[in-house]
Amino acid sequence: MTGYIKPANPFIVPTDDGKKIEEHFGNASYGGENCSVAHMNAPAGWSEPFQKPEFDEFTIMVSGRKRIEFDDEVVEIGPGESILVKANTRVRYSNPFDEPADYWSVCIPAFNLDTVHREDVDEK
Numbered sequence: 001m002t003g004y005i006k007p008a009n010p011f012i013v014p015t016d017d018g019k020k021i022e023e024h025f026g027n028a029s030y031g032g033e034n035c036s037v038a039h040m041n042a043p044a045g046w047s048e049p050f051q052k053p054e055f056d057e058f059t060i061m062v063s064g065r066k067r068i069e070f071d072d073e074v075v076e077i078g079p080g081e082s083i084l085v086k087a088n089t090r091v092r093y094s095n096p097f098d099e100p101a102d103y104w105s106v107c108i109p110a111f112n113l114d115t116v117h118r119e120d121v122d123e124k
C-alpha cells in the first residue's frame with residue numbers, strides 16, 4: 001500500500017441545476033469519509049434550497065461571486081476570498097449574479113447526501 005491517493009479523474013457529480021461539481025476526494029470519488037474536496041462551477045442565476053449540513057464547509061472563490069444566506073445575515077464572497085460555514089448552520093448558497101462562480105469546496109467530514117439535510121422549497 002502506498003502513502004497517497006492520486007485519482008485518475010475527478011468524479012463528476014450528476015446535477016439537474018446546471019452546476020458542475022468535480023469531486024477530487026470524498027465519498028463519491030474513492031469512498032473517503034473524512035473529508036471531501038470538490039471544484040465547482042455555478043452558472044449565473046443558480047441557487048439551491050436552504051440546508052443544515054452535519055459537516056463544516058470551506059469555500060475558496062476563484063472567480064465570480066457567491067451569496068451565502070443564513071437565518072439573519074447575507075454574506076457575499078468574490079475572487080480570492082473564502083468562508084467557513086460550520087456544521088449544523090442553516091445556510092443557503094446561490095449565484096444570483098450575471099457571471100459564473102468558480103470555486104473550491106472542502107467538507108469535513110466528507111459531503112454526504114444523507115447528512116446535508118436540504119429543505120424542501122416550501123420548508124423554513
